[in-house]
Amino acid sequence: MPEKAFCLDEKFRELLIAKRQKIHFPPTSEVKQWEELVSKIFLKLDELLGKSTLEHDLATFGDIVNQKCLATLGAKQYRIRAHPRKSRRQREMQMLRKQKRDLKKQMKAAPVEERTGLRALWRDLKAKQSVLSRAESARKRRSQKKRTPEYFFKDPFQIVRHLFQQSRSDTLTAQKEELEAYLRKIYSDPERERPLEDVEGLVWPSAPGVKFNSKPPTLCRENSID
Template identity: 65%
Template sequence: MDTLRKQKRKLKKQIRAASSEETNGLLVIWRQLKARHSALSRAESARKKRSQRRKNQERFIRDPFQFARQLFQQPKSGTLTVEREELETHLKKTYSDPTREIPLEETTGLVWPAAPGMKFDSKPPSLQEVIAVVSKARAKSAPGPNEVP
């Protein structure tokens, strides 16, 4: 890829210095070099992606919880270079509410929902309900003699 890049640069200089008859032929050569360079770049990018995917799979198989933790954990960088008083005043100004203790006024126009027509059933599910739910569950395997996969 480096040699192709150098050849392209060299050819660009030749195109600028060439006469109008030679320019067309040099442009054809330059486009061919560009196509080869693009193809090599795509191949190199695909190779790097495959390598990275393989490494990620190995890390996941080794310790899935650590892998997931590293995925969502933000990197810690930098140092805090601010005075404590300035930081506290900024946080107080940003995250405090001076009208917190004042009660809210009555809002007109709010509609209260009607009372439920039926009481909530708080008893545990019956055996028949459990069997019905379990038999409908799909676990991507054939059910056994008790119809539970």
């Protein structure tokens, strides 16, 4: 077989595999159903691959098994996930946001004497929305607080990894010597051993009038404190 035709066949088979439907296999406890499926597959393989070459058998074996399983058991059906219904509070917040947008448009087109009343209505709607937003945020925090222990007990290592693993924004491509030279230039001071000179205009405090007493406390001192 020419190399070009072989490449085309491989690409075609990869495309077929990518578009294969998932099969609705029975549970492993259904031994009888599995035995019937295996016997049907063997009969189909004997029928189609009876006197073919080894290369042809290897190329079509997977497709035959897949098609026979699909015809016998059917494709796996997926339920379409419905969009979550909005709560009463969320619907009310959405309505308030729409009313605020409409009022802003009216304020831009309204005469000057009407803008004061429209602005008061807008502030009233904003106050109502703020109350609802705080209540909705509290509900989300309670829900998150309730779900966090469930996630932790389900996969604690993943939770800990997510908490402490820092996200990587890019890949470091600099050489080790270049990186060390840059860090040395940024974080080192070549004149750190040099003493600082007196600053002009700096006022020095006068010497203390009483010498500091560094002796240990005496009994008289303790009695005076009591």
